[in-house]
Amino acid sequence: MKSIVAEHLVRTYRNGEVKALDDLSLDVEEGTVLSVLGPNGAGKTTVVRVLTTLLTPDSGSATVGGIDVLKHPEKVREIIGLSGQYAAVDETLTGWDNLVMFGRLYHLGKKESVARAEELLERFSLTESARRPIKTYSGGMRRRLDLAASLIVQPKVLFLDEPTTGLDPRGRQEMWGVIEELVKGGVTLLLTTQYLDEADQLADDIIVVDHGKVIARGTSDALKKQVGGERLEVVVDQAHISATMDAVAKVSGHTASLDEGLRKVSAPVTTGATALIEVLRLLDAGGIHPLDVALKRPSLDDVFMSLTGHVAEDQVVVSETGRGKKKEKLDKKSEAKS
Amino acid sequence: MNAITDALIITKRQLLQLARVPEVLIFSTIQPVMFVLLFRYVFGGSIATGDPGGYVQLLMPGIFVQTTAFTLAATASGLAEDMTKGLIDRFRSLPISRSALVFGRTLGDGLLNIVVLSVMGLAGFIVGWRPSSGILKIGLAFIFLLAFGYSLSWVGIFAGLSARDARVVQNLSFLITFPLTFLSNAFAPTTGMPRPLQYVAEWNPVSTMVAACRELFGLQNHFGATAHSFPSQHPLTMSLVYMVVILAIFVPLSVRKYSHANKK
Numbered sequence: 383m384k385s386i387v388a389e390h391l392v393r394t395y396r397n398g399e400v401k402a403l404d405d406l407s408l409d410v411e412e413g414t415v416l417s418v419l420g421p422n423g424a425g426k427t428t429v430v431r432v433l434t435t436l437l438t439p440d441s442g443s444a445t446v447g448g449i450d451v452l453k454h455p456e457k458v459r460e461i462i463g464l465s466g467q468y469a470a471v472d473e474t475l476t477g478w479d480n481l482v483m484f485g486r487l488y489h490l491g492k493k494e495s496v497a498r499a500e501e502l503l504e505r506f507s508l509t510e511s512a513r514r515p516i517k518t519y520s521g522g523m524r525r526r527l528d529l530a531a532s533l534i535v536q537p538k539v540l541f542l543d544e545p546t547t548g549l550d551p552r553g554r555q556e557m558w559g560v561i562e563e564l565v566k567g568g569v570t571l572l573l574t575t576q577y578l579d580e581a582d583q584l585a586d587d588i589i590v591v592d593h594g595k596v597i598a599r600g601t602s603d604a605l606k607k608q609v610g611g612e613r614l615e616v617v618v619d620q621a622h623i624s625a626t627m628d629a630v631a632k633v634s635g636h637t638a639s640l641d642e643g644l645r646k647v648s649a650p651v652t653t654g655a656t657a658l659i660e661v662l663r664l665l666d667a668g669g670i671h672p673l674d675v676a677l678k679r680p681s682l683d684d685v686f687m688s689l690t691g692h693v694a695e696d697q698v699v700v701s702e703t704g705r706g707k708k709k710e711k712l713d714k715k716s717e718a719k720s
Numbered sequence: 721m722n723a724i725t726d727a728l729i730i731t732k733r734q735l736l737q738l739a740r741v742p743e744v745l746i747f748s749t750i751q752p753v754m755f756v757l758l759f760r761y762v763f764g765g766s767i768a769t770g771d772p773g774g775y776v777q778l779l780m781p782g783i784f785v786q787t788t789a790f791t792l793a794a795t796a797s798g799l800a801e802d803m804t805k806g807l808i809d810r811f812r813s814l815p816i817s818r819s820a821l822v823f824g825r826t827l828g829d830g831l832l833n834i835v836v837l838s839v840m841g842l843a844g845f846i847v848g849w850r851p852s853s854g855i856l857k858i859g860l861a862f863i864f865l866l867a868f869g870y871s872l873s874w875v876g877i878f879a880g881l882s883a884r885d886a887r888v889v890q891n892l893s894f895l896i897t898f899p900l901t902f903l904s905n906a907f908a909p910t911t912g913m914p915r916p917l918q919y920v921a922e923w924n925p926v927s928t929m930v931a932a933c934r935e936l937f938g939l940q941n942h943f944g945a946t947a948h949s950f951p952s953q954h955p956l957t958m959s960l961v962y963m964v965v966i967l968a969i970f971v972p973l974s975v976r977k978y979s980h981a982n983k984k
């Protein structure tokens with residue numbers, strides 16, 4: 383069953399000049415994690431606000447937990463949790479105050495609210511600072527408290543808008559741990575992020591969004607494949623460059639490209655580790671000792687740059703064939719760079 | 721039923737804020753008390769009132785009304801701050817009644833007014849304010865004051881929801897309330913003003929409120945009965961009418977604005 387479905391959402395600002403959402407559709411299977419990946423201004427927050435009943439789209443429809451977001455927003459609010467891009471808690475109050483207040487607003491009894499608040503503070507390692515005003519919290523603590531506030535009634539569907547933006551590496555790791563645990567508990571999660579490793583780490587499925595449109599969708603592996611397979615990279619002395627280029631080209635079956643500054647010869651390959659062995663044999667036979675040899679899988683960064691970078695420049699209309707075009711362009715681009 | 725408890729939880733939040741940062745309460749009472757002292761001792765000597773008991777008798781109702789008028793700014797900036805900090809979004813994503821937040825907020829600001837007015841009354845008493853009308857009428861005057869503050873609170877809600885920045889709201893509401901309170905009979909007779917301003921001053925709800933309070937505290941309203949206009953002759957009625965009109969316009973408008981804030 384689909385827990386979140388959005389169909390053809392359109393939301394414009396400034397009388398249609400800015401298309402924050404431009405015919406965006408997505409769906410999330412119950413109990414899975416979808417990451418909405420996109421650069422600044424892509425429309426991530428806008429789609430989260432629409433799905434959490436905070437914003438009305440110009441057109442399109444959406445359901446959360448099977449409930450129509452536009453027709454029954456009050457019912458949707460009962461089953462969702464939201465942690466927005468900026469921690470939204472009362473700064474003058476303490477962490478304890480905040481959680482108890484939100485518990486009461488979720489219509490838990492007094493005792494229940496207190497018990498739940500204490501449980502959550504414990505779980506998010508905030509017990510020690512529970513009685514301090516939020517003003518004195520670090521960014522990471524604030525984020526954790528904000529997340530705790532969205533978990534008070536154990537939502538069926540959780541929305542997290544850039545949950546780790548602004549956190550240091552340790553804070554991010556901690557937040558990831560917390561999120562992974564939540565997901566194990568069976569919650570359906572829609573998570574927006576600008577970080578590819580975050581999507582990689584947490585999401586079952588990723589959609590890449592730019593200019594309010596979905597420009598790619600798939601698992602992180604599938605997205606990487608879309609950009610292109612693996613590349614063989616060999617770094618050698620200046621003297622051996624041309625011989626190396628021949629060897630690499632032979633293994634690859636494509637023309638090898640060269641990064642002159644790094645003296646790095648590279649070409650796409652499909653045979654994985656076998657290609658590595660083959661090229662080493664050839665080089666060894668030619669008496670060439672490479673300084674470095676590697677088989678590079680494209681990172682999600684490559685996916686991101688190639689997809690968003692090109693769309694931004696060329697305004698390519700997205701479709702299956704559109705994606706194919708972009709892939710070609712990426713190959714050209716890296717060859718040009720090399 | 722839930723809507724009421726929800727509103728009360730929001731009110732409680734405001735009281736908790738005051739408990740956590742008591743300075744806010746202290747400063748919001750010091751300021752009007754300072755006004756009492758300044759006007760009493762700086763202008764008090766030079767304004768002839770023709771009333772027994774002197775200027776302070778006329779001044780206190782003026783300062784009471786001015787203070788409650790500033791509720792507008794307090795509500796507006798408080799709400800605008802919640803807006804910009806994203807708290808409003810959080811509240812709106814909760815399964816609570818849409819009017820709970822705004823009702824709770826106005827109630828909280830009303831409670832704060834009770835504290836502030838009590839302290840001011842005490843300060844006034846110390847510097848010679850002696851209302852002479854009897855406990856019932858004095859009580860009624862305070863109920864009028866609280867009701868006036870409460871109705872302006874709803875204007876503040878609307879202003880706060882309309883704004884993008886908390887500081888802009890605060891400045892804007894002061895920009896509105898300052899001339900309103902000074903273009904009135906609160907501190908000096910309106911008879912000294914140019915004729916057109918006099919009319920404005922007499923129809924000004926602040927003036928009708930001040931005149932109403934003076935009446936309820938047992939004074940003649942010497943500060944602006946010259947034009948013999950309806951509001952200066954029927955200050956109680958006019959004040960009531962103003963409050964009802966303000967509430968009738970701004971309660972539905974603000975609740976609507978709050979629940980449709982997402983249309984922006």
Ligand SMILES: Nc1ncnc2c1ncn2[C@@H]1O[C@H](COP(=O)(O)OP(=O)(O)OP(=O)(O)O)[C@@H](O)[C@H]1O
Nearest residue numbers: 395396400402420421422423424425426427428429
């Ligand atoms: N209230 C508004 N008025 C005008 N334009 C807006 C408004 N809200 C959003 N936009 C525009 O809509 C687009 C999408 O914004 P959105 O906040 O959804 O982006 P985002 O992906 O969340 O970006 P970020 O990573 O910076 O948070 C942007 O171009 C933004 O400028």
Ligand SMILES: [Mg+2]
Nearest residue numbers: 426427428467
């Ligand atoms: Mg955003």
